[in-house]
Amino acid sequence: xxxxxxxxxxxxxxxxxxxxxxxxxxxxxxxxxxxxxxxxxxxxxxxxxxxxxxxxxxxxxxxxxxxxxxxxxxxxxxxxxxxxxxxxxxxxxxxxxxxxxxxxxxxxxxxxxxxxxxxxxxxxxxxxxxxxxxxxxxxxxxxxxxxxxxxxxxxxxxxxxxxxxxxxxxxxxxxxxxxxxxxxxxxxxxxxxxxxxxxxxxxxxxxxxxxxxxxxxxxxxxxxxxxxxxxxxxxxxxxxxxxxxxxxxxxxxxxxxxxxxxxxxxxxxxxxxxxxxxxxxxxxxxxxxxxxxxxxxxxxxxxxxxxx
Numbered sequence: 001x002x003x004x005x006x007x008x009x010x011x012x013x014x015x016x017x018x019x020x021x022x023x024x025x026x027x028x029x030x031x032x033x034x035x036x037x038x039x040x041x042x043x044x045x046x047x048x049x050x051x052x053x054x055x056x057x058x059x060x061x062x063x064x065x066x067x068x069x070x071x072x073x074x075x076x077x078x079x080x081x082x083x084x085x086x087x088x089x090x091x092x093x094x095x096x097x098x099x100x101x102x103x104x105x106x107x108x109x110x111x112x113x114x115x116x117x118x119x120x121x122x123x124x125x126x127x128x129x130x131x132x133x134x135x136x137x138x139x140x141x142x143x144x145x146x147x148x149x150x151x152x153x154x155x156x157x158x159x160x161x162x163x164x165x166x167x168x169x170x171x172x173x174x175x176x177x178x179x180x181x182x183x184x185x186x187x188x189x190x191x192x193x194x195x196x197x198x199x200x201x202x203x204x205x206x207x208x209x210x211x212x213x214x215x216x217x218x219x220x221x222x223x224x225x226x227x228x229x230x231x232x233x234x235x236x237x238x239x240x241x242x243x244x245x246x247x248x249x250x251x252x253x254x255x256x257x258x259x260x261x262x263x264x265x266x267x268x269x270x271x272x273x274x275x276x277x278x279x280x281x282x283x284x285x286x287x288x289x290x291x292x293x294x295x296x297x298x299x300x301x302x303x304x305x306x307x308x
Contacts, residue, residue: 009068011098017142021098025064029285029292037278045275047071049257052296053264056303060296062099069097073147075156082146088153090146101143106133114138170226170266170306174233177305183236184213185229193217200228202235212236223268227259230268230302234258237298249279254295261299 009024011017028044035041051067052060054074066073076097082088108118110125117138118125148156178185188194195201200216214232219225238258239251256275263270280288 008070010095011069011142012095017098021065021100021142024068025061026285028064028068029288032277033283033285033288036280036283041277042275045257045277046260046273049260050264052299053261056261056265056300059100060292063296064292065099066097070147072149073097075148076145078143078145082151082153086154086156088148088151090151094146094150096144096146098142098144100140102137103139103141104135105138106130107136107138108133112136112138168222171222171229173306174226174229177302178214180305181233181237181302182211183233184211186213186215187218187225188215189218199224200232202232202240212240226266227263227268227270230262231255231259233302234262234298237301238294250283250291253277253279254291254298257295258298258302261295262302265299265303
């Protein structure tokens with residue numbers, strides 16, 4: 001399996017770039033499937049999670065592409081965005097990082113294709129004139145971006161990001177986000193805690209609002225409490241309604257991964273995280289692809305619910 005120490009991939013050939021981007025993602029996932037019970041697979045997976053935490057609003061396909069081309073990237077933008085919005089210039093000789101950009105154009109209400117594809121496939125929809133069609137997503141195309149390390153110019157503005165390890169404000173924010181996430185949350189005093197050594201639990205649906213219930217043991221270490229809440233929220237979102245035990249075990253890894261991404265994004269200590277992908281043994285590449293997508297979208301949902 002390819003490791004982070006291997007040479008980064010590149011997509012320099014225009015004629016083959018589109019197909020190579022697809023095949024590179026597929027090859028990485030195939031490798032993960034083939035080595036799912038090896039330590040190296042877990043390491044590769046955690047490296048992807050690290051990139052996903054820095055680009056939480058990107059799809060898993062794009063963060064995989066960034067990881068494989070420039071794993072140390074921290075902020076990427078297009079050539080003109082760097083120049084016009086940040087007064088920075090891409091340094092001469094720098095190689096673009098290629099990601100998928102959405103194609104937004106007028107599309108057929110029936111087949112949901114662009115006008116040209118709509119005509120090519122012979123779609124017979126004619127109820128609305130083409131010039132009145134709404135715009136929408138019709139596909140993706142390769143787009144070049146560059147990491148800030150590849151640019152020079154004006155310093156970047158100080159961005160207000162998550163508290164770096166200081167979770168005093170994060171715990172109240174997580175409590176406030178519970179309704180939006182469809183979760184009932186309770187912080188239980190240590191003297192009233194009924195779940196032994198567990199720091200938190202996700203259990204039955206509330207009879208009041210039919211939502212999964214997350215309980216966390218109160219403690220003075222707010223960063224630790226925040227990590228627990230994030231982890232249990234991930235449980236609630238990912239597998240509360242899954243009754244099949246083998247699948248619940250597989251989604252446990254997904255929950256751990258979501259907690260890692262969100263925790264890293266908010267600067268919390270996730271150094272104790274370890275990922276054992278052997279639970280995914282037997283999954284085919286399509287199933288793994290779905291798991292990566294679910295991890296990415298669930299982490300995005302939690303982060304966005306916190307106003308980030």
